Amino acid sequence: MIWLIIAVAVALLLLGFELILVLGVPVYLVKLAWWNSMPDEILVQKMVGGIDHSILLAIPFFVFAGELMSDGRIARLLSRAAERCFRAARGGPGHAAVVSAMAFGSVSGSAPATVAALGRLMYPRLREAGFSENFTLGLIISVAETALLIPPSISLIIYGWLTETSISRLFAAGLVVGLVLGLAFHLLVVYEVWRRGLGDAAARRQAAVETARGTLWALGMPAIILGGIYSGVFTATEAAAVSVLYALFVEAVVFRTLTLRGFLHIAQRSAVLTTVIFMIVATGTALSYFITIAQVPQAVLAFMRAIDAGPLLFLLIVNIVFLIAGMFIDPGAAMLVLVPTLFPVASSFGIDPVHFGLVIGLNVCIAMITPPFGLDIFVAASTLNKKVVDITRGVWPFIVVNLIVLAIVTYVPGVATLLPNLLMGESKIP
């Protein structure tokens, strides 16, 4: 029976049903097959309960702030500042693309939004600098992943909510892992520049140090989010709410780019983006409930013990499971289904929840760009009007880089836990 339900879910996914149906229909079938005596209303109760959490309020606030900044000047100023920094470097636009995506990610928290907002801007500059079509497309969708790690990261907020792990600790770890991933992409750009002999000396000589007016205002946003949280003034949710006020003040009062009509449009768009995320969270929560009461985590733990797996083998299995799941289903949905199953097992192996969160976070990043169904591939295809197959061809070197970083983060826990432990002391493993 369970295989039939999984087959239904896979069929709905492949046929192009909306993800809430891909998750929702199997949830109802599971309830019907094994818990038919329960009232059907429990599905609605679990869905509403999935949204009704203070910690999740950070998501609409960060989405709202991100939309205000993407539509206004803050995001563009951050991106331009990054470009200026690398104007004198060989293959400068390649490095600028990495830093721009990280800077933009630090205000949006969404990889697809980063691809959509920066893709058109970066593509012509990278091609003019001599990067190949495949490398350019691969770079654009891959660097956007850093938005999922660098605070405010929506996937880390969801992980924190699912596992009751401190969002502040996850954000600190995400910052380090995001920087490590960014550094790895820089190295790949350096290799590509060397391999293809890129670099325009004349352009480098013309480069001049410029000061960006208003950049300080733009830099105020990450300062509020990170400074506010780590100085203990705000929680992550409170920092998110204040970041909306700050973005509104800077765009409307300082830059004067925001009209009342524009503000309303941004709020409407933010409501839709929030809904997209939360309908998946709500349906995924109902599914997680049945996974928990079916004692799936206990079954996984028993299996791990039966094969005499230690934490290292367990983490390897987690990575493989996420890699395969990420190829086919939305990484957010994969997280909602798999984390409640795997987290209790990770805890029983004594794996630090922040470390495990970053392993999951990186897997979510990889899932965004893994063919055939990586969401960012489709966003880039529609934004840049390119064929999916061309983007897929260019993404493989970046997937390899991602896997190397994943291996480092998986087997060197200190990469993820060092900064949170320094800032907030050692975490208590449940």
Add this chain to the structure above:
Amino acid sequence: MRAALGRVADVLGIAERYGAASVLIVMTFLYAFNVLVRALVPAYASAFAWVDEAARYMLIWVVFLATGLTLEVGRHVSVDLIRGRLRPAHERLLFALIDVVGFAACAGAALLAAQMARFVMVTGQISPTLGMPIYLIYVAPAFGFASMAFRFLLRLLSVRDARRDPPKGAWLGSGAP
């Protein structure tokens, strides 16, 4: 008939757009105001203890107010790798299947949410800090799923279908799905 359904969709869409945006704006300002009060005049902070609960309930309303609209503008996540390769006749058949299943699932969920709201209303439960009747939070999914069922019906009848005719409008911007 189709024209009348289109007009209903227009009015409903505008109401949902402005409704969800207004609740989101109020929720954000209320929460930020609460933070500022706590930081600047901590003596008054306890007077606003209800804000967290209000914001959580508002989030539920934002999500379910906008979910039908989100379907109408084609922003709910789906994978279109296979369906984009089908012949037009097969694609029409598949779209119809998706819409029939979507309509049935959402209509059923709306009914369950309405039953849940009625059940909670009868028990007379109220929220801890706001003193608001709890059933109101279950009215939100009843509305949201009914609105989605209506949008699936509109797609089935080819009145509004973002898959064939992507919606345009300044408010949608050029952002990612």
